[in-house]
Amino acid sequence: MQQISKLTAQQETLLLEYKKKWQLAALSTQALDKQKATQIIEAIHKKLSQDVDFDIYFFDSPVAIADLSFIHSLYPTENWCNPKKLNNLIRRIKKQFLKKYIGQYFFQQIVMPLVEIIGKQVDMKLWHYLEKELHFWSPFSGLIDVNLKDKEKLSVIWKSAKPNQQIELEQLWRFLARGLVTADSKCSVCCLLDYCISVLHCTPEEHLWQLLKTFVADCGWTFFFQDFCLVCDRPCTIILDEEYKPHSENEAAIEFSDGFKIFAEHGNSIPFPQKADVES
8 A cells, every 4th residue: 555655735734723623622621421431431441451340430630539539439338547457458459550550551552553553554754744743742741740749648548547658648649640541641642643534534443543532532531440440520621821731820720620720821830829729
């Protein structure tokens, strides 16, 4: 099969249009439809894991994961505030997270095969040009993570734990992150693939392409593990500058429905303003 080696003038003009399309997709503030999200997560989980039975838990924002609130959903009958039992419980949850995370397979079994299939249909020089022209960083890159730091210290579980147990609890995020797939960060590769498929008429592996673009459309931050998935809703408010970067001088640039707020100027996180603290 002959590779595509150059763009027509019309195809060149569509580059910016597709980039803007997927930049806006990454910035969606539409609340998740839990039924749609459940359907695509079940389809992806089936692709990534042999386990059929697993549970899906929905949360209003990633802060519910970082502040350990999710633990009460996973283990509702356990007394996490009993220091005598906490050591065994921490070991149990770490073992579960370490051995059963499947988020890494999302890239290996869905994204990478699509990139390889489409990449073979495009000349290497043109492919590198398209990567450069269509690539963009998620507007949330680094912003949410840095604002989740130390949130576990707000938890009743952490406050009731002994110092050595608190250290163990503070490390849970590192284990959780192994299963994390962020829909917004996949918009850039979707942009590249969508352009090649829709404009250059490249042929994808259709099932994988449907999985990827539907996940981006219907999900937010998702933590994939073999026997459960944690799904976070999108922000309800995002304020941007002219370069599509979160920015606001007088209020939160990003806000979730549970009140989790992120203050930013031109895409860079800034401290929680004292004025906003008083007003809230």
